[in-house]
Amino acid sequence: MFADFEQVELQSAEVICRSGERMREVYFPTEGIISLVTTLRDGSRLEVGSIGHEGMLGSSLVLGVNTSAQHATVQRSGMAWRLGADAFQRHLRKNIALRGLLSCYVYVLMGQLAQTTACSHYHQVRARLARRLLMTRDQARGNQFHVTQELLAHMLGVRRVGITNAANSLRDEGLIDYRRGDITILDGAALELASCACYRGANDMYERALGSLRSAPRSRGADEASARRTAHKLSG
Structure with missing residues (x-):
């Protein structure tokens, strides 16, 4: 149900979760941008992915893993919809169509992580x-x-x-x-x-799996309507 969602404001530089921590909520940004950052033992950091209105934070829960593989830090402040991890997994178990859709998103995100790594090395x-x-x-x-x-x-x-x-x-x-x-x-x-060609490659991968949501401009009203549709899917 839509009542399960809570609208929150993401603050720039806010650390939402750290690598190895348990994911207690999932986030669907509507205006903000979340960076996925890998940190090495010497303190070096590299952004390996990012999440905006086209995605969600907490996709590892779709795979049944409740810990975060990367640091999640807010790159750009803005609004997001938040849902408790337990409620999210409960809805996933009941809704096969939603599980399939989010599995496609996990595929896209994994592709983005791999492409960013290669891009950082060669370009x-x-x-x-x-x-x-x-x-x-x-x-x-x-x-x-x-x-x-x-x-x-x-x-x-x-x-x-x-x-x-x-x-x-x-x-x-x-x-x-x-x-x-x-x-x-x-x-x-x-x-x-x-x-580099990685920009178009990432968009092509997204469009093949999920459509052209990444590049489609939308108003705040459209974002809220989209979140309501997502909530409807979650509620089965």
Whole structure:
């Protein structure tokens, strides 16, 4: 039932859960963006995935695993719908169609994790930065958003000077405007050409499994209607 959901506001830099911790709630962002981060023993961090309006946090529960494999940190503040893990699993057991749909999402997320790992190893910083900015545009559903160079450096696992040089290159070519963390994408088509093929590959994977939700702009009213449809599915 929709009453099982609670609307919450995600705060920027908020840690929702840590690697190895038990998942006590699942989250369906409508405006915010959640980063999935892997941290090594030496403190190095790398974003391996992200979740916006197109996904959910807590997909491991679909596989029957109630612990988180990554740190989940809020990249961009905004609203989300939250549901207790026990209630979520109870609805999953009763609703075969929903379980099938979310299994497709788990497949997409696993593909994203694998693709991000390969991208980080083989592709240049400039192309990876273009890819990440395009992903943020899609998840924020707008060409203007705020993200600092320090955060981008953590996302991409590179030194801040590398982000500075890549961002300056994109700005000099007229693809973006960048002022004190406020980014405006000026030429989305050209930015896609500057990006590595991983951006289109991730979107193609999503569309094959779940449709074109990732790139479809929606209003807050549409988000709430979508959440109500999800709640209806959960209630069987």
